[in-house]
Amino acid sequence: MEPIIRVDRASKSYRNAKSSEKVLQDLSFEIGQGEIVAILGPSGCGKSTLLNLIGGFERADEGRVLFEGRPVERPTRQCVMIFQNYGLLPWRTVRKNVEIGLEPSGYTAAERKERASAYVDLVGLSDRIDHFPHQLSGGMQQRVALARALAIDPKAVLMDEPFGALDTFNRYHLQNELLRLQNGQGLTVVIVTHDIDEAVFLADRILVMESAPGRIRKEIRIPDAKPRDRGSTQFQHYRKLIFDLFHLSGTDDDPEFTI
């Protein structure tokens, strides 16, 4: 089967007047339809830059990024990004925030309203539909961002550390919700994270990155059924695999790959 996303020998540098910094070097990988892929790595290794390339917000200097076989040149409705800060408009209610994505797409006002209600319901926020973002917790704001992304019926969702600002309980809860929604819609999800547990819980495949310049260091395939038991031996096995990779197990003091 043709992959939905293909990154092919992509490199990216940022230049200023004085210097040039190679942020990503020669990355190649494919993502299949309906897969959840986690991009895991330390802060500054180029995860957000990579996601921006896939989402069409940045262009690679060398190599290419393809979505359904076509070069990615700009953001599209097929592949939507959920940004780190949720990107909600503070002057709009939950409903109106979810409607944003539907406004340029030929829906009537009544259809927009109905569709927004359905997706707000899907993320469990019906009773907050007329609230403003500042009246919501961080977890609820993240749900609104998710509802807005799903309402436009994309094929893929790109998430940049979506649960990083949440407390542990909310984070676990939303990770479960994400699995439920993803599974229900056959959605492809690319999630950037520096949270090892999050990657092991959610991903079919983890791409482990290293820094300076950002590269894929290792690919870890996790075939185990979901939802996964965070306390299981299998779960710990994958955690340890990654801990060892970054020399975080306390058994090795090689400083090269600390997260």
Ligand SMILES: Nc1ncnc2c1ncn2[C@@H]1O[C@H](COP(=O)(O)OP(=O)(O)O)[C@@H](O)[C@H]1O
């Ligand atoms: N727009 C930009 N201009 C210049 N440098 C940037 C820009 N965006 C990111 N960088 C640099 O690229 C590197 C990788 O950044 P980023 O992709 O945000 O990493 P991560 O998301 O893994 O923390 C960092 O060194 C950062 O300073």
Ligand SMILES: [Mg+2]
């Ligand atoms: Mg980032």
